[in-house]
Amino acid sequence: MNEADSEDIGAAFRRRGYELTDDLKKADAVVVNTCTVRQRAEDKAISQIGRLRKWKLARPDGKLFIVGCAAQKLGGKYLKNRFPFVDEVVGAKAIESFEDSLIAQLGPSPESETAHQNLFRSPQTAYVTIMRGCSLKCSYCIVPAVRGPAVFLSADAILEDAASKIKAGAKEIVLLGQTVNSWRGGKTTFSELLSKVLALPGLKRLRFMSPHPLFFEDDFTALLAREKKLARYMHLPVQSGSDRILKLMRRGYTRGQYLALLERLRAAVPDLAVSTDFIVGYPGETEEDFLDTLSLVEEGRFTMAYCFKYSPRTDRPEMAATVSEAAVQARLEKLLAAVKKNSRLVLNERIGKIEEVLFETETYGRASGNFAVRVKAGGAPGKIAEVLVTGAEKNTLSGKGLL
Ligand code: 5AD
Ligand code: SF4
Numbered sequence: 016m017n018e019a020d021s022e023d024i025g026a027a028f029r030r031r032g033y034e035l036t037d038d039l040k041k042a043d044a045v046v047v048n049t050c051t052v053r054q055r056a057e058d059k060a061i062s063q064i065g066r067l068r069k070w071k072l073a074r075p076d077g078k079l080f081i082v083g084c085a086a087q088k089l090g091g092k093y094l095k096n097r098f099p100f101v102d103e104v105v106g107a108k109a110i111e112s113f114e115d116s117l118i119a120q121l122g123p124s125p126e127s128e129t130a131h132q133n134l135f136r137s138p139q140t141a142y143v144t145i146m147r148g149c150s151l152k153c154s155y156c157i158v159p160a161v162r163g164p165a166v167f168l169s170a171d172a173i174l175e176d177a178a179s180k181i182k183a184g185a186k187e188i189v190l191l192g193q194t195v196n197s198w199r200g201g202k203t204t205f206s207e208l209l210s211k212v213l214a215l216p217g218l219k220r221l222r223f224m225s226p227h228p229l230f231f232e233d234d235f236t237a238l239l240a241r242e243k244k245l246a247r248y249m250h251l252p253v254q255s256g257s258d259r260i261l262k263l264m265r266r267g268y269t270r271g272q273y274l275a276l277l278e279r280l281r282a283a284v285p286d287l288a289v290s291t292d293f294i295v296g297y298p299g300e301t302e303e304d305f306l307d308t309l310s311l312v313e314e315g316r317f318t319m320a321y322c323f324k325y326s327p328r329t330d331r332p333e334m335a336a337t338v339s340e341a342a343v344q345a346r347l348e349k350l351l352a353a354v355k356k357n358s359r360l361v362l363n364e365r366i367g368k369i370e371e372v373l374f375e376t377e378t379y380g381r382a383s384g385n386f387a388v389r390v391k392a393g394g395a396p397g398k399i400a401e402v403l404v405t406g407a408e409k410n411t412l413s414g415k416g417l418l
Contacts, residue, residue: 016162017083018135019142019191020110021048024082025134027117030126035134039070044078044121049085051157053326057085064098071100078102078120082110087161107162111147131183137375139397141185143177144168145208146192151227153254154265155294157328158193165193170200170208177212186397187220187373188212196226196235206234213244219399220373220383222246228253228268228276240283243371247284248385251277252292256311257304260297270311277315286368288361288384290319295350296343297325298334305346312353318361318384319410320354322347362386362407370412374398387411 024046025035036042045067049060064081071079080103081094087106094104103116117124133141149158150165177188190212192198198205213221221244228251239245255261258269268276281287293308312320324343327334336343365386374380374394382388388402393416402414 016144016147016191016193017048017050019144020083020107021046022132022134022142023110024048024113025132026129027114027124029129029132030124031117031121032125035132040073042070042074042077044080045070046080046082049081049083051085051088051161051328053323054328055326057088060085064094064101068098068100080105080116080120082113083107084157084161088157131180131185133185136189137396138184139186139373139375140189141177141180141183141187142189142191143173143180143212144191145173145195145198149193150197151194151229151267152265154263154334155297155325155328162193165197167198167200170203170211173208174211174215177218178215181215181217184397186218186399187222188218190221190223192223193225194227194230195223196230204232204234205230206232206238209235209238209242209245213242218244219397220244220246222248222385225250225252228266228273231276231280236279236283239280239287243383246385247286247383248288248290249280250290250292253311253315254292254294255297255300255304256308256314257300258307260300260304260308263299264294264297270307274311274314286384288318288386289315290385291315291317291321293320293322293350294325295322295346296336296338298337300325300338300346305350309350309353312350312357316361317354317357318386319358320350322350322354358410359407362410362412365404365412366407368404369401369417370404370414372400372402372414374400382412389413390416392416 047063050056067079079101081101082105084107086104087108091104095101103120105113105116146165146167148163148165196205198208226249253273254264254266256270324347325336327336370382372380372382372388375396377392377394378390380388380394387410389411390402401417403417404412404414406413
């Protein structure tokens with residue numbers, strides 16, 4: 016979400032004739048887009064802002080903007096007090112009115128539009144935000160507080176955004192939202208929206224990120240089975256394998272329900288690749304709870320998992336960390352090792368199979384299941400081709416392009 020917001024902010028600058036630079040010395044303006052999902056992210060943002068003091072001293076006419084979730088949490092008053100050289104603070108809830116802050120600092124924009132520029136993924140992939148905020152209440156999560164409740168963009172606005180990004184060269188669209196599959200537009204369901212985007216001429220592949228287990232409807236499974244352009248991949252955060260912890264987390268499903276959902280999706284698409292997120296060391300997590308998480312790695316057949324140490328995001332005493340740092344570290348290491356071992360198994364299962372690859376270069380691309388794929392030759396940026404997988408190493412498949 017932050018990457019997508021950063022691209023929109025970049026576009027607002029480009030409408031005023033600014034260009035992007037990696038060289039701080041050349042910059043006339045700096046935007047720090049902050050995250051606060053875990054304390055570490057917030058700490059990184061704070062030290063980054065601190066380091067910009069020097070830039071501002073050398074460039075007193077330069078403009079420094081602090082935006083995003085940590086800006087929302089900490090507030091403009093606190094940040095300007097602690098870092099008086101900051102020009103503007105725009106919290107995550109006000110990110111859509113970033114333009115107003117730009118007008119205040121730099122004046123109105125002479126241009127009303129600018130072509131999309133992709134900053135984070137390969138040039139053929141573009142993000143399209145379809146919802147903002149989140150209306151769930153997972154106990155550990157700060158997102159609803161800093162981004163506000165779920166707000167859905169209209170189907171028309173989404174289709175227009177996607178079509179213009181395809182026109183600018185995107186072959187793959189990634190629909191974004193905190194609970195992306197909870198999207199509704201009047202009577203239009205998420206699956207119907209996917210169908211509309213899939214019908215846009217020039218689109219070669221559609222992804223979405225991140226769905227929540229609670230919001231899959233029956234029409235989705237049929238669509239996934241039918242539509243080859245819909246990626247055979249899903250990042251579906253589970254957070255824990257323990258029913259007791261899932262309940263405390265207020266995730267709204269049990270381990271069994273999550274696994275039943277995977278089974279239902281895989282019955283429709285047997286080669287569906289699924290990755291996930293885990294949190295270790297949630298308050299009150301016992302060794303037994305953790306073992307339930309550990310065993311889920313294999314049972315879920317995840318291709319990949321992001322594993323996080325629990326980070327308290329509120330001062331409420333019942334949400335303070337209770338598991339010792341040493342125990343959390345040990346659990347994290349065990350979990351990472353299990354994820355790595357399992358990823359290798361899942362990757363090896365792909366040897367001998369045919370993967371549909373969207374190429375980024377002559378020799379590198381991504382399979383529909385999101386695996387990185389290397390071939391000796393035959394690819395081209397934006398080309399889709401079938402590849403026979405002949406090997407798997409680290410996180411990459413190797414193969415031979417098929418005609
Ligand atoms: N502590 C640790 N990890 C967290 N996440 C969200 N909140 C916290 C927290 N307080 C993780 C979840 C989520 C991912 C984006 O970040 O796993 O899926
Ligand atoms: Fe946070 Fe995701 Fe839960 Fe929403 S669904 S509260 S964003 S973890």
